[in-house]
Amino acid sequence: MKCRKCGGQAAIELRRHNAAFCAEDFVGFFRNQVREAIRKHRMLARDEPVLVAVSGGKDSLALWDVLIEEGYRTTGLHLDLGIFEYSVESRAKCEAFAAARGVPLLVSSVAEEVGAPVPIIKQVTRRPPCSGCGLSKRYLMNRAALEHGFSVVVTGHNLDDEAATLFGSVMHWQTEALPRQSPALPSTHAKLVRRVKPLYRLSEREAAAYAFMRRIDYIVEECPFAAGATSIAHKEILNRLEDASPGAKHNFLFGFLDRARPAFERAEAVALTECVRCGQVTTGTLCAFCKLADQVKRAR
């Protein structure tokens, strides 16, 4: 197989684009896709400081690499989830990446902020581990951005993540979740920063290939709690569809964004208030994060 651009030996085939690229031209392709995402959804202004949420995995580190190469003023934010050796290694990967490139990294610990690490939160809430983990991450990302003066948080969600989330929402007809699914979520309250996903045009496999080609040392191991997660099951189903019909994931997600999503946008906006305890944004009196912290405190 030959590279579409230079005709040399290809390193990766992208069936949904009916193309193959050598390493060098693939890196160019990948960065173009990120540029196109940022341009199309006006995700980032050239001169604004950008907070990049990094887990230590391929997606977020690949994205951080692209943003640095593109000249954005970035700061990393790593949330230490306290999930045994997995979290120790994840944090070390982020710290090594930041040190090698001379870029700042903020680290926040879920155990300190919530009162217990993710494994204990899982026991206390008796809910799937991803539930308390995801809630804590979204809350802490937004709060860290506000505290450090960022008006935007960038996350490494890719095409597979977005297609799997959409698939899950549609399977249960969670129509309230559909308008919230977007590559760029605007700020709807003074205390909510923008959240953008510049990798939404790129697959998980493309992010892994980019990280490999750029010699990014990322954590290959999965989160020990990920096994059995519904999103993984949905990704597997979508990958089987993709195998049978290249472009299936892309068409599913992009068709939704272009043609279906507007139909689910509700005229009346949800009323947002500030949590009586922490002052962060919520739809109730006490926010979900403070409720979770209370639950953890009661159980200990």
Place this chain on the structure above:
Amino acid sequence: MKVVLRNPRREVEVAGGRRVKDVLRDLDVIPETVIVIRGDTLITADQMVHETDTIELRPVMSGGRR
């Protein structure tokens, strides 16, 4: 030839002298779910692998419920 698999990390011996896509099919691996590494480069599914080769099939899936 040797194939390195991850999560957990393990190695299996399979017949070489054929294309990557044949090895993937043999091991019941969907091409979309891995990158294929030989030495310090990635290789495409149509490339030949030989008895003396070692390749790594690195899974690309990550995440829980977001």
